[in-house]
Amino acid sequence: MDRIVVTGNGPLKGQIPIAGAKNACLTLMPATLLSEEPLTLTNAPRLSDIATMTQLLQSLGTEVTKMQDGKVLALSSYRIDNHTADYDIVRKMRASILVLGPMLARDGHAVVSLPGGCAIGARPVDLHLKAMEAMGAEMELRDGYVHAKAPGGLKGGVVDFPFVSVGATENALMAATLAKGTTVIKNAAREPEIVDLAQCLRRMGAQIDGEGTSEITIQGVDRLGGATHPVVVDRIELGTYMLAPAISGGEVELLGGRIELIGAFCEKLDAAGISVSETGNGLSVARKNGRVRAVDVKTEPFPGFPTDLQAQMMALLCTAEGVSVLEEQIFENRFMHAPELQRMGAKIEVHGGSATVTGVDRLKGAPVMATDLRASVSLILAGLAAEGETVVNRVYHLDRGYERVEEKLSAVGAKIERVSDR
Ligand code: EPZ
Numbered sequence: 033m034d035r036i037v038v039t040g041n042g043p044l045k046g047q048i049p050i051a052g053a054k055n056a057c058l059t060l061m062p063a064t065l066l067s068e069e070p071l072t073l074t075n076a077p078r079l080s081d082i083a084t085m086t087q088l089l090q091s092l093g094t095e096v097t098k099m100q101d102g103k104v105l106a107l108s109s110y111r112i113d114n115h116t117a118d119y120d121i122v123r124k125m126r127a128s129i130l131v132l133g134p135m136l137a138r139d140g141h142a143v144v145s146l147p148g149g150c151a152i153g154a155r156p157v158d159l160h161l162k163a164m165e166a167m168g169a170e171m172e173l174r175d176g177y178v179h180a181k182a183p184g185g186l187k188g189g190v191v192d193f194p195f196v197s198v199g200a201t202e203n204a205l206m207a208a209t210l211a212k213g214t215t216v217i218k219n220a221a222r223e224p225e226i227v228d229l230a231q232c233l234r235r236m237g238a239q240i241d242g243e244g245t246s247e248i249t250i251q252g253v254d255r256l257g258g259a260t261h262p263v264v265v266d267r268i269e270l271g272t273y274m275l276a277p278a279i280s281g282g283e284v285e286l287l288g289g290r291i292e293l294i295g296a297f298c299e300k301l302d303a304a305g306i307s308v309s310e311t312g313n314g315l316s317v318a319r320k321n322g323r324v325r326a327v328d329v330k331t332e333p334f335p336g337f338p339t340d341l342q343a344q345m346m347a348l349l350c351t352a353e354g355v356s357v358l359e360e361q362i363f364e365n366r367f368m369h370a371p372e373l374q375r376m377g378a379k380i381e382v383h384g385g386s387a388t389v390t391g392v393d394r395l396k397g398a399p400v401m402a403t404d405l406r407a408s409v410s411l412i413l414a415g416l417a418a419e420g421e422t423v424v425n426r427v428y429h430l431d432r433g434y435e436r437v438e439e440k441l442s443a444v445g446a447k448i449e450r451v452s453d454r
Pocket of ligand 1: 058155158159161364405433
């Protein structure tokens, strides 16, 4: 099993290219199931989660051709040969549930394994099922699988979410494009990945209004065509790497970064004393002198502070001057990075969904354990500024969401390498 060894090595300098968004690509890929014609995605990230989604789609009958070293994915679902998303694949990646809406909309039936929980929470899919029912589908839970049927096809309806769900909004949006009549999604998620999906579906011929707001209206069409669509830049990878110079000092340019994708996060960086400026090629982040200032953070659906940047922000605040309070309002168990940061000397007290961080002058390198995707990268960020060597184990979590992290950080002066046990 690989591990990453990182040693505090002073200020960083240089450029980091930001890849296409994992969480956009994972919903754009299942959209191929809505059409007989080819869907080509450019600027795709090279990640293990993308490989898992590829495997799932291929098991359903989609042809997937990787080009340009995986940066371009050509997907063709001329027909769906198998309408069952198997537990063996679904349990590896929860986003597999996103084949439910497209399969149901295209062929009127789908069987998808329930994804089960994961490290950060139970993560039920009840809102996904309710959305399909609102469009006339019959849903039955049996032997750990969802059996969905819409014999006469889906019908337009009102999908009124009791709270914001990114995945359920994506499933409903994709399904509604082929439903008969008009569908209105209320309390829709407003994430940039939803906007990206809507833009791709529109290129395929879908009729959608309101993406990016809390209410999306879709006029169903008989069929969708093919399209070529560039995956939007990854705002979570962007925010993660912006924290590298923030934690280590120095100045780094994030190529492809767009400030409108992470407004709330940038406001918190500004309050902490980190300067962010737009350049012709992206965003430049610098921490020239003085310690980082403590700030309070509350995670919220977009456009609020992203839950996927909470662990990384905590790493920064571990060495800030003063006391910070982080409130995780989206997931019930997303502080598993805290005990690992404590092994490095961080002063953190967790009480339910709230963590109080008292800044220390400097963390100390230590062997630590990655527990989930974003927790693993927060440990690497902490290691960048820690005294001595930090060894992050179980980096398979990391490879789900970060392309070649050791190469990208080495290129700006970090002392980091991947060590394989085999
Ligand atoms: C997406 O997960 C992202 N994953 C997550 O990123 C991200 O943290 C999350 O949105 C929130 O922004 C992908 O896009 C592949 P939700 P998703 O439905 O869609 C509860 C990462 O690190 N809920 O918005 O699963 C749920 O338990 C990952 O890249 C229900 O109760 O998130 C959570 O508490 C982690 N019933 C809250 O809603 C449902 O049917 C928000 O979840 C669905 C969700």
